[in-house]
Amino acid sequence: MSATEELAGRLRGTVLPAVLTPMDASGAVDFAALRRYAERMAAERIGGVAVWAHTGRGLHLAEADRRRVLEVWRDAVDLPVVAGAGVPRALRGAPLDEAEDAAVAMAARAAELGADAVMVYPVARHHALPDGEERAARLHERVAEASGLPVLGFLLHGEAGGYPYAPGLVRRLLEQPATAGIKIATLDRAVDCQDALRAAEGTGALLVTGEDRMFGPSLMWGADTALVGIAAARAGLTGAVLDAWTAGDAAGFLRASGRLDRFAEATFLAPIEGYVQRMLWAAVWEGAIPEEAAFDPYGPPLPDAERRAVVACLERLAKEDGAAA
Structure with missing residues (x-):
């Protein structure tokens, strides 16, 4: 069995949180808070973690911070660590060849630091090029x-x-021997999500949903694994949906999916880049990240009313949990 097949077997049917990166008001990474958060996440029933992902602002981090972030997670979890590999924010305006080289270098660095797999960010500039598909395949x-x-x-x-x-x-991409699977995060574009899942049917590859706002439907359309930002604060809530679907528990799936959808409604809404801050607020409410380390310097400013909405949603879900106990 190849390393790719072995990894796919370990991850299939599990949730991998796209984990947060605690930062203070100045944008500095709080590594003490990160370690506590990582230790807490390691106690959850998860299949692995995704670092340097969009939720963790991986492409915004300085190289030294990226290194330390991955090292913390590698030390904290005895599970697969998937690292994002893409064009760093500082190089988005660089010539395309240089940008692609930077993504490749990030992947190589992740391997050196002990990552078990890499998740390749799309290079948006490929989309408009006549040879864009060729360049994307070659990048992978x-x-x-x-x-x-x-x-x-x-x-x-x-x-x-x-x-x-x-x-x-x-x-x-799925024909390439090293490709373990495809992760789909189309936000609210059901047709794009369905088309990608249909294209991957029958390949044996991991069909990974990143659809925080279409989580339940994406499982119904064929996804078998989850790598999502919504699990960064609510791993158990997310896992309950996947577990019920995998077990064929239709009633349990409907209940769990409805609960997760309500949390997604409070966190994944316009402006969508605000979801990272909303997830940080949720992590504070849960005691996973301290208040002083719950800042997202790269997202839009959000009104206090949005935080109150996130907290109100969490309190309602907790009350339901208490009533059901």
Whole structure:
């Protein structure tokens, strides 16, 4: 069995939180808070964690901070660690070849630091190029060659800097030996999500949902694993949906999916980039991250009313849990 097949077997049917990166008001990473958060997350029933992902602002972090973030998670969890690999924010305006080289270098660095797999961010500029599909496929090949790790392709919605992969590109990526699966995060574009899942049917690859706002439906459409930002604060709530679906518990799936949807409504809404701050607020409410380390310097400013809405949702869910106990 290859390393790619072994990893797919370990991850299938599990939840991988796209974990947060605690920061203070100045934007500095709070590594003491990160370690406590990582230790708490390690106690959850999860299949692994995704670091340097969009939720953790991986492409915004300085290289030294990225290194320390991955080291903390590698020490804290005895589970697969998937690291994002893409174009750092500082190089978004660089020539395309240089940007692609930076993504490959990030993947190689993740391997050196002990990551078990890499998730390749889409390069948005590929979308408009006549040879964009060729360049995207080659980027994934280069990442696999440089890192020596299993690879996840990553369909990321445009609001987060990505673009929808055409079904032909999905199939092409899944033909590469190092590709363990495809992660789909289209936000609210049901057709794009369905098209990607249909393109991957029958390949044996991991079909990973990143659909925080379409989580339950994406499982019904064929996803079998989850790598989502919504699990960064509510891993148990997210896992309950996947577990019920996998077990064929229709009634349990409806209940769990409805509860997760209510939390998603309070956290994944316009402006969508505000979801990171909303998840940080949720993590504070849960006691996973301290107030002084719950700042997202890269998202839009949000009114206090949004925090109150997040907290009110969490309190209602907790009250229901108490009533059901």
